[in-house]
Amino acid sequence: xxxxxxxxxxxxxxxxxxxxxxxxxxxxxxxxxxxxxxxxxxxxxxxxxxxxxxxxxxxxxxxxxxxxx
Numbered sequence: 001x002x003x004x005x006x007x008x009x010x011x012x013x014x015x016x017x018x019x020x021x022x023x024x025x026x027x028x029x030x031x032x033x034x035x036x037x038x039x040x041x042x043x044x045x046x047x048x049x050x051x052x053x054x055x056x057x058x059x060x061x062x063x064x065x066x067x068x069x
Contacts, residue, residue, distance in 0.1 A: 007061035009034065009041070013048050014055060 012033060016026040034041055047053050062068050 003061050004064060004067060006040070006044070007058045008067060009044050010048065010053055010058045011055070011062075013041075013044050014053060014058075017045075017048055 009030070012030055016022070016030060030041060031038070059068075
C-alpha cells in the first residue's frame with residue numbers, strides 16, 4: 001500500500017475508533033475502502049490502538065489536494 005493511501009487509512013481508523021468502540025458497520029466500511037488486504041487494515045488498527053499514531057504526523061503524508069480534502 002502506498003504511503004498516502006496508508007495515511008488515509010490511518011486517519012479513517014483513528015476516526016472509527018475515537019469513541020472507544022469498534023462497530024461492525026465501521027469495520028465493513030473500512031474494508032470496502034481498502035483493496036481487501038486485511039493484513040494492512042489489521043496492522044493499522046494495531047498501530048492506532050497502541051497509541052503509536054500521531055494525527056499531525058500522519059496528515060503530512062497526505063499531499064494530493066483531492067485526498068487532503
